[in-house]
Amino acid sequence: xxxxxxxxxxxxxxxxxxxxxxxxxxxxxxxxxxxxxxxxxxxxxxxxxxxxxxxxxxxxxxxxxxxxxxxxxxxxxxxxxxxxxxxxxxxxxxxxxxxxxxxxxxxxxxxxxxxxxxxxxxxxxxxxxxxxxxxxxxxxxxxxxxxxxxxxxxxx
Numbered sequence: 001x002x003x004x005x006x007x008x009x010x011x012x013x014x015x016x017x018x019x020x021x022x023x024x025x026x027x028x029x030x031x032x033x034x035x036x037x038x039x040x041x042x043x044x045x046x047x048x049x050x051x052x053x054x055x056x057x058x059x060x061x062x063x064x065x066x067x068x069x070x071x072x073x074x075x076x077x078x079x080x081x082x083x084x085x086x087x088x089x090x091x092x093x094x095x096x097x098x099x100x101x102x103x104x105x106x107x108x109x110x111x112x113x114x115x116x117x118x119x120x121x122x123x124x125x126x127x128x129x130x131x132x133x134x135x136x137x138x139x140x141x142x143x144x145x146x147x148x149x150x151x152x153x154x155x156x
Contacts, residue, residue: 031074040079065094076095088121107127
């Protein structure tokens with residue numbers, strides 16, 4: 001394995017290597033990216049922009065929940081502690097209470113390595129948790145698993 005070589009690649013190159021091996025079952029998936037920091041929304045967007053995704057953005061829990069009810073995303077990727085409140089926990093709870101969104105998958109991204117926070121997110125309904133900073137390979141492989149893509153990746 002030559003992991004160090006892959007880490008130095010930019011996100012679009014990494015996703016390009018992975019996407020060659022992915023068998024997408026539908027034409028596209030709808031993903032809602034929720035984060036109060038513009039840079040993080042752009043970064044996640046750049047990672048995912050290389051495949052057949054319909055990407056949407058929200059900056060807080062209230063907007064995200066409202067938007068999710070109208071677009072019914074396949075996946076929500078959200079930051080955890082946006083602007084000092086538990087936005088990700090609230091998003092998870094509200095999505096899990098809505099019958100139309102029960103199949104929506106949720107990934108929480110956080111720079112906090114606090115175990116209790118991860119447990120809270122998972123108990124509130126998150127499907128997975130990513131600690132920031134993260135490798136684009138980690139995020140894309142978790143997305144592929146959650147969205148039921150068949151994929152394999154071999155390190156160059």
